[in-house]
Amino acid sequence: MKRKVLTAFGLLAMFATILFCLGLPGSKAQAKTYQIGTDVTYPPFEFANKSNKYVGIDIDIMQAIAKEEGFKVNVKPVGFNAAVQSVQSGQLDGIIAGMTITPERKDKFDFGTPYYKTGAVMAVKKGSDITSLKQLKGKKVALKTGTAAADYANSLKKKYGFKTVTFDDSDNMYQDVTTGNSVACFDDQPVLQYGIKHGLKLQIATKPANQGWYGFGVKKGTHKELVQKFNAGLKKIRANGTYDKIVGKYLGTTANSKVKGKTFIIGTDVTFPPFEFANKNNKYVGIDMDLIRAIANEQGFKVKIKALGFNAAVQAVESGQADGVIAGMSITNERKAQFDFSKPYFNSGVVMAVAKNSKIHKLSQLKGKKVAVKTGTSGADYANSIKKKYGFKVVTFDDSNNMYQDVTTGNSIACFEDHPVMQYAIKQGTKLKIVTKPALNAPYGFAVKKGHNKALLQAFNTGLEDLKASGTYDTIKAKYLGADEIKTAAKTSGNSAEDRTFIGLIKQNKGALLSGLQETLWLTVVSIFFATIFGVLVGLMGVVPNKFSRGTSTTLIYLFRGMPLLVLALFIYTGIPSLTGQKIPAFIAGVVTLTFNEGAYIAAFVKGGIQAVDPGQMEAARSLGLPFGKSMRKIILPQGIKIMVPSFINQFIITLKDTSILSIIGLLELTQTGKIIIARNLEGFKVWTIVAAIYLIIITVLTWLSNWVQRRTKV
Amino acid sequence: MSEKVKVTNLVKTFGDNEVLKGINLTVQNNEVVVIIGPSGSGKSTLLRNLNKLEEPTSGSIVIDNVDIARDDVDINSVRENIGMVFQHFNLFKNLSVGENIMLAPVELKKEAKDEAEDQAKKLLATVGLEEKFDATVQSLSGGQQQRVAIARALAMNPDIMLFDEPTSALDPEMVGDVLEVMKRLAKQGMTMVVVTHEMGFAKEVADRVVFVDDGQILEEGTPEQIFEHPKNERLQDFLNKILNV
Numbered sequence A: 001m002k003r004k005v006l007t008a009f010g011l012l013a014m015f016a017t018i019l020f021c022l023g024l025p026g027s028k029a030q031a032k033t034y035q036i037g038t039d040v041t042y043p044p045f046e047f048a049n050k051s052n053k054y055v056g057i058d059i060d061i062m063q064a065i066a067k068e069e070g071f072k073v074n075v076k077p078v079g080f081n082a083a084v085q086s087v088q089s090g091q092l093d094g095i096i097a098g099m100t101i102t103p104e105r106k107d108k109f110d111f112g113t114p115y116y117k118t119g120a121v122m123a124v125k126k127g128s129d130i131t132s133l134k135q136l137k138g139k140k141v142a143l144k145t146g147t148a149a150a151d152y153a154n155s156l157k158k159k160y161g162f163k164t165v166t167f168d169d170s171d172n173m174y175q176d177v178t179t180g181n182s183v184a185c186f187d188d189q190p191v192l193q194y195g196i197k198h199g200l201k202l203q204i205a206t207k208p209a210n211q212g213w214y215g216f217g218v219k220k221g222t223h224k225e226l227v228q229k230f231n232a233g234l235k236k237i238r239a240n241g242t243y244d245k246i247v248g249k250y251l252g253t254t255a256n257s258k259v260k261g262k263t264f265i266i267g268t269d270v271t272f273p274p275f276e277f278a279n280k281n282n283k284y285v286g287i288d289m290d291l292i293r294a295i296a297n298e299q300g301f302k303v304k305i306k307a308l309g310f311n312a313a314v315q316a317v318e319s320g321q322a323d324g325v326i327a328g329m330s331i332t333n334e335r336k337a338q339f340d341f342s343k344p345y346f347n348s349g350v351v352m353a354v355a356k357n358s359k360i361h362k363l364s365q366l367k368g369k370k371v372a373v374k375t376g377t378s379g380a381d382y383a384n385s386i387k388k389k390y391g392f393k394v395v396t397f398d399d400s401n402n403m404y405q406d407v408t409t410g411n412s413i414a415c416f417e418d419h420p421v422m423q424y425a426i427k428q429g430t431k432l433k434i435v436t437k438p439a440l441n442a443p444y445g446f447a448v449k450k451g452h453n454k455a456l457l458q459a460f461n462t463g464l465e466d467l468k469a470s471g472t473y474d475t476i477k478a479k480y481l482g483a484d485e486i487k488t489a490a491k492t493s494g495n496s497a498e499d500r501t502f503i504g505l506i507k508q509n510k511g512a513l514l515s516g517l518q519e520t521l522w523l524t525v526v527s528i529f530f531a532t533i534f535g536v537l538v539g540l541m542g543v544v545p546n547k548f549s550r551g552t553s554t555t556l557i558y559l560f561r562g563m564p565l566l567v568l569a570l571f572i573y574t575g576i577p578s579l580t581g582q583k584i585p586a587f588i589a590g591v592v593t594l595t596f597n598e599g600a601y602i603a604a605f606v607k608g609g610i611q612a613v614d615p616g617q618m619e620a621a622r623s624l625g626l627p628f629g630k631s632m633r634k635i636i637l638p639q640g641i642k643i644m645v646p647s648f649i650n651q652f653i654i655t656l657k658d659t660s661i662l663s664i665i666g667l668l669e670l671t672q673t674g675k676i677i678i679a680r681n682l683e684g685f686k687v688w689t690i691v692a693a694i695y696l697i698i699i700t701v702l703t704w705l706s707n708w709v710q711r712r713t714k715v
Numbered sequence B: 001m002s003e004k005v006k007v008t009n010l011v012k013t014f015g016d017n018e019v020l021k022g023i024n025l026t027v028q029n030n031e032v033v034v035i036i037g038p039s040g041s042g043k044s045t046l047l048r049n050l051n052k053l054e055e056p057t058s059g060s061i062v063i064d065n066v067d068i069a070r071d072d073v074d075i076n077s078v079r080e081n082i083g084m085v086f087q088h089f090n091l092f093k094n095l096s097v098g099e100n101i102m103l104a105p106v107e108l109k110k111e112a113k114d115e116a117e118d119q120a121k122k123l124l125a126t127v128g129l130e131e132k133f134d135a136t137v138q139s140l141s142g143g144q145q146q147r148v149a150i151a152r153a154l155a156m157n158p159d160i161m162l163f164d165e166p167t168s169a170l171d172p173e174m175v176g177d178v179l180e181v182m183k184r185l186a187k188q189g190m191t192m193v194v195v196t197h198e199m200g201f202a203k204e205v206a207d208r209v210v211f212v213d214d215g216q217i218l219e220e221g222t223p224e225q226i227f228e229h230p231k232n233e234r235l236q237d238f239l240n241k242i243l244n245v
């Protein structure tokens, strides 16, 4: 029976090849057709589907790679052993047949890059209470001959005291378990997974053991170019998602297994209630936050939320610093060019809001007036698209709170904001009112960088569907926007109960402010340490008698002093990862930024300080026979350092202040902490006063310290 | 007498400016040579070439049979044997008087601290400043600073001393003390090359006087020959100007 199938398929394949070659006579010259052997039936890697077409992970991967690399393959299901022998005899060019890479096989084959990880698992009858190998004692276990899983089981037999029954094919082995003859069977994980997906009444009871890799093989020492093409193509289909699609097609749950246990960095906004904001305990909550956490929980992955601000979050995803962004982000066609979006998880629209006592209630009243928007929001897009028509000017803010304030203070006459956001802010006490119906209905989506993190996106979509089905989605939404949203909102933020005096604000946010201050100080100290090393080195390079070294020093100082700190920070944090594909933690990016920037200033005054020392000092030292380095250390530097001390202390203070700029890359230092607190309680004036006071206190202390040091060194 | 220094065809240019135009000069052991000449004539440049504070452009400078003009000499060890005294003293401002003198012996000869201290105190005594060992440089007068500078140069036991107008930055009443120290050194047989405008010193101490003008040696001879019977016209002019001021 088996042989018949085999021959039939061999003939069919041959026939197909002939037809193919006849049909495309020119193509043969362009692309070589490789003969690849595979197994007859080894689902999900190779098997004939209902219409008797050969499909499976192996087949599809091989075809995809061939397409990618521009060669042709003719995959022949000759059976595993036959394929092995045909490759050795040179009748076939390669073999792809769920073939585990083993040292023995490596003696005869050259393998391409491993393309699939596998391992042996134990499966038991659905509902069975056997969950570990220990429970097998004295029981019968079913195996299939010649499989790696059988070898594994045989190696455990003695230790766990079970008996084995061997079958020639998988179906019979499975049947022996479902009928209860054997209590368990061992098989390769993907094979079992596939079977269970297709109705096998078994369940997997152990984690994959004896893990190995499947590889594509050619006869040792031959077909080097084929292996190379295979490797190159595999890399490409892994990168472009084809690989995941193929595996997903057969094993279904790839999204889950791909994301399971992994931690993803999710960027979000700092100030976008009710979607994301820090609650009283400075934990991020909101619709977006609850949703992504619930989905992560459901799909078995972990998320690390980074409240970077909308623009920074978007850039972080583009540069690969973050895996995804959920930040009340409208799905637009422009964004689709850069991002892959999930299915919409929320429907929003843009409304216009004005001050509570304003008479403005329609767009036509805006003529000649100023209107506030927040950068990058659909509210901003909408306002910009109609500003010509209605003749108003647009003022842009980075932060919702500042935008609202601009309207309440009367600077701007109105603002445009997403409906739920505006609703929530008004409930929170913002003195605005909504005067238009939602326009520009826009769905919000979760986004990943285009072509990346497919599994995460898939998991999000699956999870979202599940949450909608289970009702969790509605619960989350209702928590922030539901019928009783006023009460909930008040409860969430404790609006009425909170003490909004300075003392009260300090008390409530003591922990956050202190940890922000700590981060600021830590950043300052670490940065000034490295900046000093960098600056002294570059400064010294500027005074040694060597043209190249002096040129390097001048160039470095010019470069890093000339670049705005903000630009440098963004370049290092988002630019470098785009170039290298390597993530940089924000703290390190911050330290590197400050090291270069402050270091350049330090280098300049180190150089200047040394040059300010009377050249006669150096001549006198050299005339005594002291070498350059020693003269520098013993005579010039001690005098130069005295000149540098005031500049150095000044630089220390500047560095401390400059750390605030690093809030742009989401570092939770003092300024960013302030932003987050304000995002929650909307007490901009008071909180900024507190933050400013903290900076002033620290800087005053430093100034005292500097005066003391200067007095001591002057003697 | 044997040759201590032999300068042959020494040329020094700064960019396009040829400052030394082929100097030939020999200094014997224990000889005191005084260099005179108008301002800008290249006296300091000549002196600074002798310990390579300036890099010679061409020519040779042989000291103790070693041509120090070559690139491969270890100039630091050569300098250990050549003391130099500057117009503006150049004492190390970050060090005390004693430390100024001890620095080179301790750093280069690896002398023990107390040994170096003894020697420094002795040297200070010879320049009449034994009580200034712990003083700061800033607390000394110009004349005192210059004497400390001489003591510092002597601390390495050099066998040549170079002086570049050692008294011209001093108030007149302090010049005498410094010249006194230099005279004593000369008497002890130190080989000295001195750039100075102190003609009295030249007449009394110099074995030979060298007149430099416009980067060239125009005349040299005993003090008597130079001061009493100058042959070169420009030397005569120069002496007239100096002596009649």
Ligand SMILES: Nc1ncnc2c1ncn2[C@@H]1O[C@H](COP(=O)(O)OP(=O)(O)OP(=O)(O)O)[C@@H](O)[C@H]1O
Pocket: B014, B017, B019, B037, B038, B039, B040, B041, B042, B043, B044, B045, B046
């Ligand atoms: N480092 C330098 N770079 C360029 N030119 C220099 C340098 N040092 C000296 N000169 C030039 O070389 C010439 C000779 O200078 P030098 O100092 O040797 O003269 P001097 O005879 O010692 O004069 P003075 O009596 O004023 O000290 C001058 O024209 C001076 O400008």
Ligand SMILES: [Mg+2]
Pocket: B043, B044, B045, B164, B165
């Ligand atoms: Mg001079």
